[in-house]
Amino acid sequence: MEITVAQKLDALLKLQSIDSQLDEIKKLRGDLPEEVRDLEDEIVGFETRISKFNKEIDALDTEVNAYKATKKDSEKLIQKYKDQQMNVRNNREYDAISKELELQELEIQLAEKRIREAEFKVRNKQTEIADTEGAMNARKKDLEVKQKELNVLVAESQEDEKQLVGQRDKQAGQVEERLLNAYNRIRDNSLNGLAVVMVKRGACGGCFNVVPPQRQADIKEKKKIIVCEHCGRILADVEGK
Ligand SMILES: [Zn+2]
CATH class of the missing domain: 1.10.287 (Helix Hairpins)
Known part of the structure; x- marks a missing residue:
């Protein structure tokens, strides 16, 4: 069974959420x-x-x-x-x-x-x-x-970290390898560790540059994976409205 783009984006968002929690823990250690x-x-x-x-x-x-x-x-x-x-x-x-x-x-x-x-x-x-x-x-x-x-x-x-690492491994297994590599690459290059973001109030949730309405419509359709043309982050969905 073919995995839809929506499912791929969903898997990436979950992975991002786990990674962001791990980032928070690491940030505490400074x-x-x-x-x-x-x-x-x-x-x-x-x-x-x-x-x-x-x-x-x-x-x-x-x-x-x-x-x-x-x-x-x-x-x-x-x-x-x-x-x-x-x-x-x-x-x-x-x-x-x-x-x-x-x-x-x-x-x-x-x-x-x-x-x-x-x-x-x-x-x-x-x-x-x-x-x-x-x-x-x-x-x-x-x-x-x-x-x-x-x-x-x-x-x-x-304990939290151990659990999250376990969850991360499992969730990473849900993402196809090519996409996972891209995700990891974007994350490595991003100061805040965000590779997958939402469009919030018409702007990219990663770099805050405006995302044009037509592009927002394409993102909502989830026919293909769309990245921010300014920062290269994956735009998973459009929040609100
Ligand atoms: Zn951006």
């Missing part, structure tokens, strides 16, 4: 859902930064340990050379060992310098972590407050 999402994103950003700093600190610690090992090796060599120096047979041997000793002393100085540099970097990163954590904790407190507010609002309307 910007809170978005604010909560933004704060959550920000906190994730802080966490990423902290974990990056920690990885850099780990790399620096590894570097420090490597230089400490180098230092220890040089110290052992120095001890060995000093022992050898006690038992040299001539000046040439003594000088050769002295050169080796000097070389290892330099190695130690270089390692100590590198260790100091790395430790300085570690301290800077630790400061940055502490600052980031401070900022993050402030955001977490903000989030907690906003989340609580939102939870209260959601709890108040949760």
Whole structure:
């Protein structure tokens, strides 16, 4: 059985009514859902930064340990050379060992310098972590407050919303797909969420531009789906008169 245009318009009007009620519920929540999402994103950003700093600190610690090992090796060599120096047979041997000793002393100085540099970097990163954590904790407190507010609002309307969402799914199933897509598109582009409106006092109920009498007559006939030539909303019927 063919569905008439009047039936299609009726189904769309019912869908619009459900969606408008859902819009009202969302309006009550205001910007809170978005604010909560933004704060959550920000906190994730802080966490990423902290974990990056920690990885850099780990790399620096590894570097420090490597230089400490180098230092220890040089110290052992120095001890060995000093022992050898006690038992040299001539000046040439003594000088050769002295050169080796000097070389290892330099190695130690270089390692100590590198260790100091790395430790300085570690301290800077630790400061940055502490600052980031401070900022993050402030955001977490903000989030907690906003989340609580939102939870209260959601709890108040949760049941209604659930029912409406169920009704919406059912009603959307009553509308043919092509028409439903058009409806959703118009709704997305409309600030007040209205895709289907009535003609009220000779004007489009969505944008309030005048609808000419002949067009009103066509709308009342419901032979085809007519949209407002100004805003593109579907004009379901003419109210009153
Ligand atoms: Zn309009």
